[in-house]
Amino acid sequence: MAVYNNPLVLQRADPWVLKEQGEYWFTASDPEYNVIAIRHASTLADLQSAPETVVWRKHDEGAASKYIWAPELHRVNGAWYIYFAGAATDFEASGMPTHRMFVLENTDEDPTTDNWVEKGQIITPMDSFSLDATSTVIDGVQYLVWAQKDYDIPGNSNLYIARMKNPWTLETEPVMLTKPEYDWECIDFLVNEGPAFLFHDDKIFITYSASGTGVPYAVGLLTADRGADLLDPASWTKSPVPVFKTCAENGQYGPGHNSFTKAEDGETDLMIYHCRNYTDIKGDPLFDPNRHARVGVVRWNADGTPDFGVPEPDTLWSPSTTEVLPADGGPHAGERIAAV
Template sequence: MTVYNNPIVLQRADPWVLKVDGEYWFTASDPEYDKIAIRHASAINDLQKAPETVVWRKHESGPCSKYIWAPELHRIGGAWYIYFAGAETDFEASGMPTHRMFVLENTDADPTTDNWVEKGRIVTPMDSFSLDATTEVIDGVQYLVWAQKDYDIPGNSNLYIAPMENPWTLAADPVMLTKPEYDWECIDFLVNEGPAFLFHGDRIFITYSASGTGVPYAVGLLSAERGSDLLDPKSWAKSPVPVFRTCAENGQYGPGHNSFTKSEDDSEDLMIYHARNYTEIKGDPLFDPNRHARVGVVRWNDDGTPDFGVPEPDDVWSPVTTDVLPPDGGPSAGTFVR
């Protein structure tokens, strides 16, 4: 059984890991929010030292010129796609960002080539703050799930689902799956965001993150039966309590915005997420760079539901505070402890 390092990659929030033909492809929000980069390795423990290739940079002005957030890399129909959110201006007077969702395509075998093509914005019926698009092909239908602001509903974002005509175009109007409603979803900010699909037997799960990006940040869970109408909100059950949250005993705070992948031998489901290892944050937690990417093993309960346990303590690097990593990718503060 593999013993995983934690963190797996320093200073990379909203981590996305896609396993293709035994290779782990990693992307995440860059601390500068100005670019999208990909790295890859044949083992998760090797991702920190893997070279990083910048495949796209923000525009100089207009859409996608600010705050490039939460890229995801997907393989669909023989091509690579990156889903991400970008803004056009600084935060509005209301405090809401101006993000919309966009798609890049690359038909090369290697997604680190420079042949990425902008397919444009994912247009939704509501022209409002939207981000964190994720996608899955289920029983021959490609679905998109994302977070978006509805001005008639209190809060920053709800989760929506829709089928897709192609990887950058919706095929039907979206349906809302969840909105912030429980106390734990409404700390600092009323937020449901960062969805990720997880499959087990005949069950389909979607994790999502809620509340502010500091210590209160936590993971919630939706579940549906395979074969049910995934566009019917009644097909989805929502956990009334968070399924993954801060563990002060392990020095892990605000875990969330996760993805899922498989272990090297495909025997285990792995949860890739970010968390901080300290609570003293200067200014807005969103702009603190030390949400490191981490990994945990998903266990399965007898009733078929996932058990995410608690965030594991750091075992490779000591806290990094606000230093910037050197070019070789090694830690710039603290020392190796293993």
């Protein structure tokens, strides 16, 4: 079984890892929310020290000029795509952020080249706060799942799914998969966000994150059968309890907004997520930079459902202040902590 040290990458929230071309490609929310950067390495352990290449910067004004959140790197039909959310102003009249979802395309073999092209905003029928787009191709059909505000439903965001005409255009009407309804999804904020696909045997899973981004943040699970109509809400079963949450015993708080990849053996499923190792957060938790990217092994139960365990304790040094570190993590990055 694979064994990893944590944190994996310092001060990178909403981590996305794609294993492609024998490399692990990593992107995440920059703590200053102003750029999208990519780094890559042949092993997960080398991602912290891997050079980081900025491939896109926020606009000076207008759409996608503020708070660039949760980029994801995907490979579709031989091209690279980055899905991300960006805002135009701080808040709209309703008090909601002004984020919308956008797509970048690069047809080069190497996604760290400067040939990224803006394909524009993903247009949805509801012109409202939307973010955290993720995508997958199943049996030749591309799907998009994302979080969005419906003004007729209490809360900040629900999860929706649609089939895609191309990597930046929806083909079908969005279908709501889940909304915040359980107590654990409604702490501080009513939120369902950060979806990620996971596949095992004859099942399709979508994890998502819920509640405020501090200690209450936790991961939920949707399950469907392969071959089912994924655009039918009845095809999906929702877990009534979180499947991954704070573990105070291990000093890990508010895990969530994860992605999935395979270990170096090509078989073991891994969950890449962010988490903090302290609770004394000054101000808005969203602007505390120390949600570090971490890794955990996914184990499989006899009934085919995933067991994510609990967030493992730190084995490597991490900062305890709100200072934003350089991309390489500074001189202490990679040091084992004294307790190990």
